[in-house]
Amino acid sequence: MSGSETVKEFQVERDIFSDYIQSRGLRHTGQRDLILQTFLSTEEHLTSEDLYGLVSKIDPTLGLTTVYRTLKLLTEAGLAREVRFGDNKTYYEHHFNHEHHDHMICTECGKVIEFFSPDIEALQDEMADKFGFRPTHHSLRLWGLCSECQAGNLISEPAAPGAQPRVRVRTAMH
Amino acid sequence: MSGSETVKEFQVERDIFSDYIQSRGLRHTGQRDLILQTFLSTEEHLTSEDLYGLVSKIDPTLGLTTVYRTLKLLTEAGLAREVRFGDNKTYYEHHFNHEHHDHMICTECGKVIEFFSPDIEALQDEMADKFGFRPTHHSLRLWGLCSECQAGNLISEPAAPGAQPRVRVRTAMH
């Protein structure tokens, strides 16, 4: 939007990260900046390994360990959220300024559909209330077949787990 | 109930396992029997390691690997269900003749509350429908503080993860 060549994108997120770093007495580094930028530049669900693949193209000296540590940091800062889809890997998605949502995971092609239902949320709170339970966060996941895979079900053979790219389907929510 | 000394308990489950074994061309073994019996004799959420600890007391020669393999088998046979509570371990719970339910996990004491809401289930199906998604199974977990830990929150120090026994709270459902 601005004509400046300076990277101005994700300024809000960068400020949040900056504040978090200062509040904890930590330090700004080029690696952390690059990892944050790269993380914010994609809308995919990424593992540390995935993100490492991306940042490596820009800075090949950056280590996988640093990505692990920084994604943890981003999560603590409220910028990222950990998600698991059942393949024993930790994925990260944007958290700041992203509405809470749940996931449907296609067990055939690996596609992930994000959805949100205020009614379900309300009922969850209601249930928690019944048990005097005060929820801090939750996770709802549905596994099954997406519409495409239901259609092609008789023809296609099952994909090897992880062989397909994990597609993030953005949807009109609510 | 019967006066016989013979183990007659869990006969239905044993038959199911037996049928499953035969249908797949597998074999009955003392190890599998013992593991099934022991699994059914407790109402806890158990890891393979946990169950290994229990069966070892009866048959110290039985290997951890066999427990892993047998719990997988029981899951395929529909007698067990895998659950995860966020500590990167796979827990198993009874599945046959146990109604589907979801979990609230206390992040302070590790207590697990089982609950079921037909309304939530219905809304989930409704959401899935909207996306042409055909769900096969799902998982809903709420993390937070149970009523006891809310009360004692100011006094008690956080328990070391895994230090507390994982309590299974049975509740009136619906």
Add this chain to the structure above:
DNA sequence: TTGATTGCAAAGCATTTGCATGCTA
């Protein structure tokens, strides 16, 4: 200067696999 950060290698941890031996059908 001081202590946080990094990257590498090694360790951890839950789980799986290879393989020789044992046992069920």
Add this chain to the structure above:
DNA sequence: TAGCATGCAAATGCTTTGCAATCAA
């Protein structure tokens, strides 16, 4: 007897940790 099951050890895959060198404040 054939081949499934077992148990051990080793391998795996993801993630964390120890540590010496580096770098931000």
